[in-house]
Structure formats: C-alpha cells, structure tokens
Amino acid sequence: xxxxxxxxxxxxxxxxxxxxxxxxxxxxxxxxxxxxxxxxxxxxxxxxxxxxxxxxxxxxxxxxxxxxxxxxxxxxxxxxxxxxxxxxxxxxxxxxxxxxxxxxxxxxxxxxxxxxxxxxxxxxxxxxxxxxxxxxxxxxxxxxxxxxx
Amino acid sequence: xxxxxxxxxxxxxxxxxxxxxxxxxxxxxxxxxxxxxxxxxxxxxxxxxxxxxxxxxxxxxxxxxxxxxxxxxxxxxxxxxxxxxxxxxxxxxxxxxxxxxxxxxxxxxxxxxxxxxxxxxxxxxxxxxxxxxxxxxxxxxxxxxxxxxxxxxxxxxxxxxxxxxxxxxxxxxxxxxxxxxxxxxxxxxxxxxxxxxxxxxxxxxxxxxxxxxxxxxxxxxxxxxxxxxxxxxxxxxxxxxxxxxxxxxxxxxxxxxxxxxxxxxxxxxxxxxxxxxxxxxxxxxxxxxxxxxxxxxxxxxxxxxxxxxxxxxxxxxxxxxxxxxxxxxxxxxxxxxxxxxxxxxxxxxxxxxxxxxxxxxxxxxxxxxxxxxxxxxxxxxxxxxxxxxxxxxxxxxxxxxxxxxxxxxxxxxxxxxxxxxxxxxxxxxxxxxxxxxxxxxxxxxxxxxxxxxxxxxxxxxxxxxxxxxxxxxxxxxxxxxxxxxxxxxxxxxxxxxxxxxxxxxxxxxxxxxxxxxxxxxxxxxxxxxxxxxxxxxxxxxxxxxxxxxxxxxxxxxxxxxxxxxxxxxxxxxxxxxxxxxxxxxxxxxxxxxxxxxxxxxxxxxxxxxxxxxxxxxxxxxxxxxxxxxxxxxxxxxxxxxxxxxxxxxxxxxxxxxxxxxx
Numbered sequence: 001x002x003x004x005x006x007x008x009x010x011x012x013x014x015x016x017x018x019x020x021x022x023x024x025x026x027x028x029x030x031x032x033x034x035x036x037x038x039x040x041x042x043x044x045x046x047x048x049x050x051x052x053x054x055x056x057x058x059x060x061x062x063x064x065x066x067x068x069x070x071x072x073x074x075x076x077x078x079x080x081x082x083x084x085x086x087x088x089x090x091x092x093x094x095x096x097x098x099x100x101x102x103x104x105x106x107x108x109x110x111x112x113x114x115x116x117x118x119x120x121x122x123x124x125x126x127x128x129x130x131x132x133x134x135x136x137x138x139x140x141x142x143x144x145x146x147x148x149x
Numbered sequence: 150x151x152x153x154x155x156x157x158x159x160x161x162x163x164x165x166x167x168x169x170x171x172x173x174x175x176x177x178x179x180x181x182x183x184x185x186x187x188x189x190x191x192x193x194x195x196x197x198x199x200x201x202x203x204x205x206x207x208x209x210x211x212x213x214x215x216x217x218x219x220x221x222x223x224x225x226x227x228x229x230x231x232x233x234x235x236x237x238x239x240x241x242x243x244x245x246x247x248x249x250x251x252x253x254x255x256x257x258x259x260x261x262x263x264x265x266x267x268x269x270x271x272x273x274x275x276x277x278x279x280x281x282x283x284x285x286x287x288x289x290x291x292x293x294x295x296x297x298x299x300x301x302x303x304x305x306x307x308x309x310x311x312x313x314x315x316x317x318x319x320x321x322x323x324x325x326x327x328x329x330x331x332x333x334x335x336x337x338x339x340x341x342x343x344x345x346x347x348x349x350x351x352x353x354x355x356x357x358x359x360x361x362x363x364x365x366x367x368x369x370x371x372x373x374x375x376x377x378x379x380x381x382x383x384x385x386x387x388x389x390x391x392x393x394x395x396x397x398x399x400x401x402x403x404x405x406x407x408x409x410x411x412x413x414x415x416x417x418x419x420x421x422x423x424x425x426x427x428x429x430x431x432x433x434x435x436x437x438x439x440x441x442x443x444x445x446x447x448x449x450x451x452x453x454x455x456x457x458x459x460x461x462x463x464x465x466x467x468x469x470x471x472x473x474x475x476x477x478x479x480x481x482x483x484x485x486x487x488x489x490x491x492x493x494x495x496x497x498x499x500x501x502x503x504x505x506x507x508x509x510x511x512x513x514x515x516x517x518x519x520x521x522x523x524x525x526x527x528x529x530x531x532x533x534x535x536x537x538x539x540x541x542x543x544x545x546x547x548x549x550x551x552x553x554x555x556x557x558x559x560x561x562x563x564x565x566x567x568x569x570x571x572x573x574x575x576x577x578x579x580x581x582x583x584x585x586x587x588x589x590x591x592x593x594x595x596x597x598x599x600x601x602x603x604x605x606x607x608x609x610x611x612x613x614x615x616x617x618x619x620x621x622x623x624x625x626x627x628x629x630x631x632x633x634x635x636x637x638x639x640x641x642x643x644x645x646x647x648x649x650x651x652x653x654x655x656x657x658x659x660x661x662x663x664x665x666x667x668x669x670x671x672x673x674x675x676x677x678x679x680x681x682x683x684x685x686x687x688x689x690x691x692x693x694x695x696x697x698x699x700x701x702x703x704x705x706x707x708x709x710x711x712x713x714x715x716x717x718x719x720x721x722x723x724x725x726x727x728x729x730x731x732x733x734x735x736x737x738x739x740x741x742x743x744x745x746x747x748x749x750x751x752x753x754x755x756x757x758x759x760x761x762x763x764x765x766x767x768x769x770x771x772x773x774x775x776x777x778x779x780x781x782x783x784x785x786x787x788x789x790x791x792x793x794x795x796x797x798x799x800x801x802x803x804x805x806x807x808x809x810x811x
Binding site: 023027028030036037038041042043079080081082083084085086091092094095096098099100102103106107110111113114117118120 | 382383384385388390487488489490491492497500501504505507508511512515516519523526527529530531532533534535536537540541545670735750752764
C-alpha cells in the first residue's frame, strides 16, 4: 500500500503556483454576495460582488499595490467582516492564540501528569516483552480461546 | 389524513412523557412492572411516529399541496427520489425524521436489552424518551409538519434545487443517523451516572453503538463533502462553513472516545474523561442542530434556518447542566488511579491523540463562535473563514497523522529501545525514503510534503503489523498466507478493523493535502473552437446545447478534452435554471482519475456573442478522499462484525456472559 501510495504520488501532476498573489488576496477576502465563500471561491453567475472585487484586485496589483494595502482598502470600504480571517491585531489575536494555547496547556498538563504517574509507578514492573514474544503469547492465548469456543 | 398524523405526534408526545415518568419511578422504587410499562410505552412512541412519517410521506408522494410542508418543499414535477428526500429537506420534516430515527434506535436498544442491563435500562429509556419529548414537543407546539394552508396551493414551490442531487438524498440521513445514534451512548452514560454503576458495563453495552454513530458521522461528513464538490461548483469540497463544522466537531470527539475507551478497557483509567467525551459528543450534535436552525452564524445551509434556535439552546443547556451535575455528583466514584508509566507507551500515544483530536474540535468550535464573541465584545462583525481553519488545523492534523503511526505500533506500558527499533525502524525508513523521493519529484517542503511522508510512515506501521501477525500465525500453525491473514483479522476484528480504518484516514489526508496544495485553476472566456490549457490538459470549447422540460431548462457547454494531441474525453458543464423556485444552479462536469480530477464549471454564457466562460480546476488526488471513505467503511464493517461466538449465541446469553453486573 505504501509503495502504491508513493507511486501514485510521484505520478501526480507537477505543481503549479500560478498567480499566487492574486489568489492570495482573493482568498483573504470574503465575497459580499452572502455566499459565505472567499472572493476566490465564489463562482456565482456574474456575481455582483465577487467579480468586481476580483477585477479591482487585479488592477491594484498591476498598479503595484501591496497585498496589505489592497486588503486595507477593502476593509475601509466594507468593514472588518470583509477579511476572510481575523487580523493579528488586538482582540483578534485571541482567535489565533487560544486554540494553540489550549492545546499547549493540555499538552503541558498531560506531560506533567505522565511524568508524575511514571515516577509514582513504583514498579519494578518489567519493561514490555519483545514484540515477537508478545505476539506469540497473544496468539497462543487467542488460539486457546478459539479452541475453547 | 394529515389530522391523523398530527394526532399521532400528539399521542407520541404523551406516551413519551409517560415512558419517561414511569421508567424513573420504576427505577427508583424498583418496580419491574413499571419499568416494563415504560419500555412498552417507548415502543408505542415509535409506532406512532412511524404512522406520522408514513402520512407525511404519503402526502408528499400524492402531491397534497393543501399541506404547507408539501407545498413548500415539493412540486408535481419533482422526481420521485427527491420527493422522498423532501421528507428531510425542510425543517419540520427533518425534525420528524429525527424523532423517527431516535424512536427507532430506542426500540432497537429495548429489544437488544430485554434480558440484560436491567438496572440501567429504565434510565436509558427515560433519557431517550426525554430527548424524544423535546423533538415531539417542537413538532406539537412550535412547528407542525401537518399544518394546512388556508387555501390549498395549486402547485408546490419545489425542493431547493441545490438539494436535488443524489448525494443530498443520502447525506442528511447519514448525518442524522450519526447524530441520533450518539443519543444511545449518551443515554447509557446518564444511566451509569444515575445508578452509580460506573464500571465497564455501560461501556461494553454501547461499544457497537459508538462505532455505529462514528461510522455514520464519517459517512455523513464525506457525503456532504462530495455533495459540495459536485453541486456548489467552486472546485472544493470543504469550506469550513459553520454547519460543516457542526458535523465535524462531534466526529472529532467521537473519534477521541473510540481511542481513549480502549485505555479504560485495558487499564480501567480515564473513566471521567470517557464519560465527558460521550456527553460532549451528544451535546455537540444538539449544538450542531442549533447552529443549523438558529441562523446565529451565517451559513450556506440557510435553507434550514428558523426561529427554533432558542429551543435548541435551552435543551442544550439542560443537557449540559444535568450531565455536568451528574458527573460532579459521581466524581469521587469515577476517579481511578492512573498509571501511565512512560511517555514511550501506547497509553501516552493515545492520550496525546485525544489531546490533538479534542484540540482540533476546540479550534473548530472557537473559530465557529468567534464572530459572535467578537460582535459581543467589540461590537464589530468579523469573518472567520477557511484561511483561519486551514492555518490552525493543518499543524494539528499533521501531528494527528504522526500519532496514528505511533499508536498502533508502540508497546503498552513502556517501550524498550529494542521494541522501538523493531516497531519503527522500517516504517520510519519508508517515511524518510518517501520524503526524499518527494523532494526529488519537486514536491516542496510544507504541510503537503509532511502529510505524504507521514502517510507512508503510517501505512508502513500498519503493513508491518499485518505482516508480523500473519507470519507469526504461519510459523505457529503452518497456515497458508491468505488463511493466516484472514484468520488474523477474523480473530482480532476490532484491532485490524481499526488498522484498515487508519489506511482510509491516510488516503483522506493525502487527498486533502494534495488537492489543497497543488490545485491548478484556469478561467477563460472562449468562442466556439477556441482552446485553453489547464495543467497537462487542453480544453476546446465546441458548442452550447440547450434542453428544456417542465421542471428545468439546461444550458451545457460541450468541451473536448485533449492530452498529448489525443482527445481523451468530452465534458459538458451545465447551468440549470429551475422553474419553480426560479433559481440558476451549476452542474459541474468531471473526469475523475486516481491521480487527478479535471473539474469544469460553466461560468457564464453570452447569447449574443456566443462566448462562454469556463472555469477549469485540476484537483490532484481528490479521488483518494472518496476511496479513503470506502476503506474506512470497510474497516468499520470489519471492526463491528460479530464474532462467531456472538453470532451463534442468543442475545440474552451473550448479555449474561459478556456483561457481568458491576
């Protein structure tokens, strides 16, 4: 299976990164037609919002404007809701930080707990037996169970 | 006839109230006849809901437009399969359908447990019937599916065209099945908390139900993704829409439970945690329904919005308060001594797996509700869209994939250096070889690259597990390779079924990573005979064709697809104009292969000039997402399939043998 996967991956088409900046800006903005998709993803028939926005982005990029400047223009026009993800400023930081902080806190708690449990387990318990031994042991037990059925 | 349906729902509500009350009284006073009466009442609730569903279905099929629901969600020209699907296509019908599934599962649980779990069953019945009361109460007092119009409509408004698709006939029922069957483990958890029988009994009783629920949540999510891919026409399959997130969150928590429950079974620890995961899964199904119904967060699923949000939030609060209260009350009894000896152990790998899964669920929850939080705190509306979810979840997803490779192969308790070498040398080697090969094939470093290499690592650990198990059987029992393999799986269905599911998960990860990172998109306006290149394909627009029938008119652009100077396909992306809800839709045309999908959308057509705008997407490896789904279904079937002993033994004997009293 691994070999098959690798073969398929290698046979996959070569990579293309066409018009990355145009796409980047379009994906950073939400279409205002109510579809809930990004400007890039909205494909509504002659969308009254998405199409003019795409055109304006193209023109602004051609005029040499930076991604940040273009996003700022749209933000000033439509409000913050036009941005497809929260900014990295002020209160919005919480949107980005809290998921990672929660996982990090959980991970830290788990690490401390496992460390403590490990130290507490007085055990002179032997390490796990070798895999082949474990397999043989399990196999023998299951076969015995099977015979008993 | 519709009045009979309404009567059936009212009676079902009364029986559900009776079943709940009498079950609780029977349990507290230890009166078996009362408990039995409660179970019988639950059967009656199911029978009455079946009557109501049959009447609504009959009204739909007979085009009885005097009913508001039938007039709103069907029409006389709607094909029959979508007329049946209209049963759950609107809010009232979907609530009735939910009640139907819930009472069906209640009945199955009652039959399964006729002779076992006598201490738990009254509380299980009471919990399931309380949930049924909520839905039947909504159908009786708030949103009546049998409401008559003052004047019968001459024609129906039709089902939303976006829902007139094959995948929409199976996506909602799958998701509902997953959602509603999560009620069964929840009910057993509440019963365990209520009775104080907190050992393995309830866990064993719901093992298959948990897997069943998880399975249908998996299918529901994948069918929904497939529907979005085919119908919404933006070249993708997952937009992190709030309602998609609502279906994804219980899946994540349920997946965490399926892993952590193994630690409880093996080592009798994590009782509190597992209890919380079961309660949380159910709560998230209600939260999901709340998101769908309330419209509090804007969503593409707006066709199901209504004013029912407050009722769902009220019920959710009730569930959280009762569950939380019971867990707090039983906390001293639930606590067990934890013994994880080392970071290098399967227990630790499973715990970190749980952390990541619940972490992703939390990240999705946080992103989904953050617009509401922002508006509440700052008074500013913001959007939390796909870029946020992709950025936050991509690293967590990669970590999860890594753990999927470590968990199955690492030893319980404490892995010795020798064990680590034996377990991981080959798979890690395979992963590293893959990483280098991919770099040589010009796949840049990044999440996609990491996903592919880790995918090879995970598949390596799984293949090694199969290989070693098979070889051990061959060595000890002198079985042929196919026989050894089939008996290995047959004797350890849960374990090897789980491995097969992991293979499917890898396929889904690879499909998602490749199609997200390496998609090619082209948009071009063409006159007849003109060509445009899309990746390795050349597309030639040939002509426009038109079709018209009473239900819809279609406009299709015929596009021939060429590769290396040879025509390999003809595709015809469409625009459809449905006539009853006058609404245009996009019908994509696809040429799917194992390596990539060529995906065409007809953007626009100008009648005067004859020009069409074609959007072409080349989506690498998307098929592997659907193939992964099939593999996951296969693995789940293996894991759930009863053993020979279970098939031979009657249920009551099994119950007695396998579920000892605490």
